[in-house]
Amino acid sequence: MGLLARHRRPWTFVLIGLLAVPMAVQLSQPSATVSEGEARMFAVAPTWPRTWQDWSALPRSLDRYLGDHFGLRTELVRAHGLLRYSVGLPSDLRVVIGRDKWLFLNGDATIAQSTGALMREAAVAAFAERAAALKSRLAARNTRLLVTVPPNSSTINRDRLPGWAGQTPSVTEYDLMMKALAARNVQALDLRPALLAARSRYPAYRRTDSHWNKLGALVAYNAVVDALGRHDWTIDPARVLKGFETVEGGDLARLLAVSTDVTDEEARIDLSAYGPRPPDPVPIATQFEEGGDLIETGRDGPTIVVVGDSFTRGYWQDYFAMHVGRYVWMHHEQCGFVPSIVESFKPAIVILAPVERQMFCFGGR
Numbered sequence: 522m523g524l525l526a527r528h529r530r531p532w533t534f535v536l537i538g539l540l541a542v543p544m545a546v547q548l549s550q551p552s553a554t555v556s557e558g559e560a561r562m563f564a565v566a567p568t569w570p571r572t573w574q575d576w577s578a579l580p581r582s583l584d585r586y587l588g589d590h591f592g593l594r595t596e597l598v599r600a601h602g603l604l605r606y607s608v609g610l611p612s613d614l615r616v617v618i619g620r621d622k623w624l625f626l627n628g629d630a631t632i633a634q635s636t637g638a639l640m641r642e643a644a645v646a647a648f649a650e651r652a653a654a655l656k657s658r659l660a661a662r663n664t665r666l667l668v669t670v671p672p673n674s675s676t677i678n679r680d681r682l683p684g685w686a687g688q689t690p691s692v693t694e695y696d697l698m699m700k701a702l703a704a705r706n707v708q709a710l711d712l713r714p715a716l717l718a719a720r721s722r723y724p725a726y727r728r729t730d731s732h733w734n735k736l737g738a739l740v741a742y743n744a745v746v747d748a749l750g751r752h753d754w755t756i757d758p759a760r761v762l763k764g765f766e767t768v769e770g771g772d773l774a775r776l777l778a779v780s781t782d783v784t785d786e787e788a789r790i791d792l793s794a795y796g797p798r799p800p801d802p803v804p805i806a807t808q809f810e811e812g813g814d815l816i817e818t819g820r821d822g823p824t825i826v827v828v829g830d831s832f833t834r835g836y837w838q839d840y841f842a843m844h845v846g847r848y849v850w851m852h853h854e855q856c857g858f859v860p861s862i863v864e865s866f867k868p869a870i871v872i873l874a875p876v877e878r879q880m881f882c883f884g885g886r
Contacts (some may be wrong), residue, residue, distance in 0.1 A: 646692060664868055828852070
């Protein structure tokens with residue numbers, strides 16, 4: 522009995538119709554350039570090849586373009602992501618799905634780093650040397666340096682990792698970094714104990730995001746000001762934590778294209794017990810393409826500069842602004858930040874705070 526036997530012929534038309542629907546939808550809609558759900562840019566149409574290299578690259582470029590531009594793509598990608606998320610199979614190799622549907626970033630070798638499977642001793646030493654040089658430079662201007670490293674979510678929430686990655690290592694790169702900084706007499710703060718203690722009561726990190734939540738950021742802030750000897754700057758979590766609220770899925774859920782279909786929890790922090798809300802930050806020019814932030818609080822207090830990344834930008838500004846005169850944030854750029862920009866604000870204290878997975882000088886100057 523042939524493939525196109527009489528009783529099968531109607532299904533041929535059904536199949537053709539199903540294949541034609543995405544094409545028809547694509548022709549009726551304007552071509553998109555970005556996927557908000559996946560937080561990335563779509564591939565652009567390849568240009569007409571003129572060289573042998575262009576012809577060699579054409580199949581791959583065309584495949585990327587067609588993969589990003591077909592009718593009902595958003596709906597199909599979303600359904601595909603939800604199906605794989607529901608059974609624990611990530612559709613993006615940069616994301617690991619752990620226990621209880623916790624999501625972990627796998628980019629930048631984050632999981633291997635947190636589990637002690639990766640030891641880049643030379644890179645650790647390079648960062649520690651750069652920090653020691655920065656300490657000496659700032660000390661000549663009567664500026665104090667504190668180095669602290671926000672841990673990866675997979676470091677603090679190791680019990681949520683899949684079974685193959687959940688064992689506690691004896692030594693990690695984080696341990697090596699703390700020892701390397703101490704050996705060079707650079708004041709360094711290990712944030713792991715404070716965050717591990719906090720998460721025994723409440724979540725300190727987002728379940729579908731690579732970052733800590735507002736409570737985790739507050740716990741880290743309190744540990745920092747305690748290390749600086751500024752106990753009067755401490756903010757009592759019991760006075761400001763007003764529970765947790767349901768929010769849309771975070772950045773890791775976006776990588777899986779399911780951020781609008783899954784929920785997360787974020788801490789509600791109310792600082793009114795400590796005074797009026799600080800003013801909004803104003804942008805400042807730095808080497809970083811997105812610039813930095815400056816808050817002039819009007820308070821009689823010192824200037825604090827935080828050289829960090831997405832773990833500190835927006836998370837620490839209100840906490841520090843309740844107590845300091847000026848708060849400045851700029852990106853560390855893997856040690857590529859410009860020290861003279863830091864010094865131009867005449868800070869009393871500089872806090873160098875790269876997240877664990879970026880605590881190196883790759884590409885830095």
